[in-house]
Amino acid sequence: MDLDNIRKLSDADMSAVNKLIQQQVDSDVALINQLGFYIVNSGGKRLRPLLTVLAARALNIQSEEHYTLAAIIEFIHTATLLHDDVVDESMMRRGRETANAVFGNQASVLVGDFLYSRAFQMMVDLKRMRVMEVLSDATNRIAQGEVLQLMNCNDPNTTEESYLEVIYSKTARLFEAATQLAAVLTDQRPEVESAMQNYGKHLGTAFQLIDDVLDYTASADDMGKQAGDDLAEGKPTLPLLHAMWHASTEDTALIRGAIENADGMAHFDRIIGIMNTTGSLDYTKNLAIAEANKAKEAIKMLPESNYKSALIGLADLSVNRES
Secondary structure, X not given: OOHHHHHHHOHHHHHHHHHHHHHHOOOOOHHHHHHHHHHHOOOOOOHHHHHHHHHHHHOXXXXXXXXXXXXXXXXXXXXXXXXXXXXXXXXXXXOEEOHHHHHOHHXXXXXXXXXXXXXXXXXXXXXXXXXXXXXXXXXXXXXXXXXXXXXXXXOOOOOHHHHHHHHHHHHHHHHHHHHHHHHHHOOOOHHHHHHHHHHHHHHHHHHHHHHHHHHHHOOHHHHOOOOOHHHHOOOOOHHHHHHHHHOOHHHHHHHHHHHHHOOHHHHHHHHHHHHHHHOHHHHHHHHHHHHHHHHHHHOOOOOOOHHHHHHHHHHHHHHOOOO
């Protein structure tokens, strides 16, 4: 199932979710309204809330609780983006200026805090302790992932294990929570909840692996940011690490220096050449494909429906995309 068909299938649900997001971002504080409106309407894929509603529908949800859950997931994600862009000193995201570039770092951090707290208010409204348990754990894990990424930055000795821990914590954990909680809201058996949790974990991992490939291969127009941003910041993502591990002595020294000194953009074309020679981009993409296949395998037990087909389609699309 392609993305257009997936979006058509979920159009009514996503309209309800977007309406709820607009309502919940409302505040008596003018700056919160301005910045909240800017970031919420910044042209993002809304992938995480889309995933939430598809998972809930695949499990035959009979209430509208999945709208609230989807909005919560999007608020947590958006809050992390606001904080990320301040930490990374990013100026562009999704082809637009970042909120911190427009409104300043202080406002971005504080509105990120507002969105986190609003998300927890909405969790309380669901009156399900299991939802609170899973999302509080996920939010804490995301924060740990941010700190671990900060520790790994400019460190060429980062291992593949440490890299994968970062992308699980920063990205896959929220995907995992979104699909797991769809099972919680529909009171599924433990084995179904576990299957949905695994689907989200593997999908999120595949998605981030491809993001890290695209940072070196996609155009600025496709990605909405400058190619090589990770290299410019000295972030040791898997394509760069794999190239360093398998390159010649001279090229290994070049990449180590690029990570340590965050000056790799001066050697961008050469580093891309090293990645191609060592098969590092293919290695990372193949790992993503394996994760996407694990995601599809996890939900084989679900009854056949258009929504299950959409979840399978998202797994395929996660590794076959240009942005």
